[in-house]
Amino acid sequence: MEKLRQVIIGNSGAALAAIRAIREVDDLSPITVISDQKYTSYSPVLLTYYLSGRISWEDLFIAGSDFYNKNKVKTRFGSRAIAVDTSRQIVCLQDDERVEYDHLLIATGASPIGLHSSETKLNNVFCLRTIEDAQRILERARTAKEVVVVGGGLIGLQTVEAFSRKGLKLTLIEWSKQLLPEMVDVGCASIIQREIESHGITVLLGRKVEGIRELGAKSIIVVDSGEELTADMVIVGIGLKPNVEMLKSSGIEVNRGILVDEFMRTNVRNVFAAGDVSEGKNLVTGRAEVLPNWSNACSQGRIAGLNMAGCEQKYEGMSEAVTDIFGLITVSIGLHKTVEGDGLEELCFCDLKRKRYRKLWFAKNRMVGAVLLGVVQDAGMLKNLIRNKRDISAWAGEVFKTPLDMRKLLLLVAGVQSR
Amino acid sequence: MKILAVNPSKCTGCRLCELACSLRNAGEFNPSRSRLRVIGFEELFSLPVTCFQCEKPHCAEVCPTGAITRDETSGVVKVSKEACTGCKICTLACPFGNIVFSTDVKRAVKCELCDHVPECADICPTGALEFKEADNATLYKRRMLSEKLKGIYGGVEAL
Numbered sequence: 001m002e003k004l005r006q007v008i009i010g011n012s013g014a015a016l017a018a019i020r021a022i023r024e025v026d027d028l029s030p031i032t033v034i035s036d037q038k039y040t041s042y043s044p045v046l047l048t049y050y051l052s053g054r055i056s057w058e059d060l061f062i063a064g065s066d067f068y069n070k071n072k073v074k075t076r077f078g079s080r081a082i083a084v085d086t087s088r089q090i091v092c093l094q095d096d097e098r099v100e101y102d103h104l105l106i107a108t109g110a111s112p113i114g115l116h117s118s119e120t121k122l123n124n125v126f127c128l129r130t131i132e133d134a135q136r137i138l139e140r141a142r143t144a145k146e147v148v149v150v151g152g153g154l155i156g157l158q159t160v161e162a163f164s165r166k167g168l169k170l171t172l173i174e175w176s177k178q179l180l181p182e183m184v185d186v187g188c189a190s191i192i193q194r195e196i197e198s199h200g201i202t203v204l205l206g207r208k209v210e211g212i213r214e215l216g217a218k219s220i221i222v223v224d225s226g227e228e229l230t231a232d233m234v235i236v237g238i239g240l241k242p243n244v245e246m247l248k249s250s251g252i253e254v255n256r257g258i259l260v261d262e263f264m265r266t267n268v269r270n271v272f273a274a275g276d277v278s279e280g281k282n283l284v285t286g287r288a289e290v291l292p293n294w295s296n297a298c299s300q301g302r303i304a305g306l307n308m309a310g311c312e313q314k315y316e317g318m319s320e321a322v323t324d325i326f327g328l329i330t331v332s333i334g335l336h337k338t339v340e341g342d343g344l345e346e347l348c349f350c351d352l353k354r355k356r357y358r359k360l361w362f363a364k365n366r367m368v369g370a371v372l373l374g375v376v377q378d379a380g381m382l383k384n385l386i387r388n389k390r391d392i393s394a395w396a397g398e399v400f401k402t403p404l405d406m407r408k409l410l411l412l413v414a415g416v417q418s419r
Numbered sequence: 420m421k422i423l424a425v426n427p428s429k430c431t432g433c434r435l436c437e438l439a440c441s442l443r444n445a446g447e448f449n450p451s452r453s454r455l456r457v458i459g460f461e462e463l464f465s466l467p468v469t470c471f472q473c474e475k476p477h478c479a480e481v482c483p484t485g486a487i488t489r490d491e492t493s494g495v496v497k498v499s500k501e502a503c504t505g506c507k508i509c510t511l512a513c514p515f516g517n518i519v520f521s522t523d524v525k526r527a528v529k530c531e532l533c534d535h536v537p538e539c540a541d542i543c544p545t546g547a548l549e550f551k552e553a554d555n556a557t558l559y560k561r562r563m564l565s566e567k568l569k570g571i572y573g574g575v576e577a578l
Contacts, residue, residue, distance in 0.1 A: 043483035049504050062485050295481040295508055322507040377519050384514035
């Protein structure tokens with residue numbers, strides 16, 4: 001087998017999956033991992049668990065130095081890639097060094113969007129994406145009494161939950177009219193909201209933050225409704241943007257993220273992209289989208305790795321998320337909202353007393369989306385139905401008659417047709 | 420390597436396996452806490468379903484803490500009690516719903532073949548569940564089963 005210099009920029013979910021995949025089929029090609037982080041790999045997924053104290057510092061790391069040794073990976077941690085010269089197949093590093101590649105994987109992830117550029121310098125304003133962010137937040141939380149979280153998405157909700165046990169005064173501000181607007185429908189969001197409020201957290205919906213200013217050690221958050229909130233700490237989680245700055249003038253096509261085909265290839269030969277930095281076809285919507293979720297990153301990384309090693313494999317992503325907010329386990333797969341005129345059918349089940357909710361969306365004879373709350377044992381099966389575009393017409397009537405007992409779903413999962 | 424072999428034509432749907440499993444793994448007779456499930460359909464047939472101990476487990480591939488590993492000698496896919504943070508990403512990854520989040524122990528649980536003495540196979544009165552050596556014959560039967568399932572599900576005639 002021909003030896004290829006496999007170079008990976010990035011060191012999280014997609015990068016690790018790619019390393020494993022390459023080594024599955026190719027034991028000889030040298031692999032180099034370049035990362036601006038000075039630590040071995042850790043998962044951003046775990047940071048809120050760290051904030052809440054449920055896991056320790058050591059538990060954050062998902063691959064120790066033994067992983068890189070075992071897989072014969074050369075690591076260049078703490079060095080930032082600043083440009084890619086695709087004509088000469090070279091990655092330029094910050095310290096003027098160059099790394100030549102035969103195949104390059106860009107898995108640089110995404111960074112949090114700030115509120116306004118002027119606020120990034122304020123002492124009390126934080127984002128949560130890196131291990132350093134988490135450390136700074138924990139440090140500040142030691143003396144903080146009032147915390148304002150901006151953004152009612154996954155990060156925002158998990159952050160307020162993490163701090164709720166520390167006896168802080170918490171306020172959550174969300175711009176849209178519901179919590180988790182990118183993940184669930186209004187019905188599910190309202191159940192979650194009630195739960196959050198029952199834990200003494202103030203939720204402000206439909207409010208935009210106009211600005212933040214400092215007053216002594218406090219921050220004043222000015223909301224568009226005219227309200228002013230005071231806080232010792234502001235945590236902003238309003239979305240992510242793919243880390244693509246270094247690709248300017250590289251010739252690699254970028255929309256929001258790096259555009260990839262189903263083989264994770266970019267428009268430039270021998271350059272691949274995977275994870276939160278990439279933008280590929282969403283198999284449910286059919287559109288190119290950035291799908292920043294962990295399992296997508298792992299799957300894309302794996303497919304990129306296999307293709308880099310010469311095994312042709314295809315993959316299309318979809319949006320999916322699972323979280324646990326004060327014990328309410330919530331799952332979202334594929335579509336999570338009805339848009340007027342989309343012609344989708346809906347099936348809804350709601351049991352407010354026992355905090356159970358589910359909504360399923362159908363397009364003709366296949367399922368295209370599911371939002372589950374409370375009872376989620378069948379989430380994997382529903383995902384399989386959506387992902388594999390199973391024709392569900394044969395058993396759907398029978399199976400969905402009892403929407404919470406989905407064990408019979410296996411019929412549909414197996415792709416069985418009735419006679 | 421031994422595997423849990425399933426023979427649906429012998430399954431009567433008595434669900435003793437679910438009780439045995441929950442007693443062993445959750446300490447109580449509670450089918451909802453069993454790690455395997457018996458799926459009955461219109462009282463025509465039933466099928467015990469549990470983790471297939473995949474060679475390349477979907478659940479392990481996405482675990483952000485590396486808590487899910489497959490023992491190469493025994494073939495058992497296990498969740499580490501210490502390393503699992505309860506993030507539930509694995510529960511979405513398994514296409515068959517064979518790994519679930521336990522609200523009691525706050526982590527992901529799945530069939531781990533009871534340290535090589537599966538209670539379900541032990542108690543099964545008809546031999547629908549058997550724990551036996553993964554020789555060619557057993558593996559062949561398993562493959563045939565997956566083919567046959569389509570026939571069984573497809574209509575009564577195949578029974």
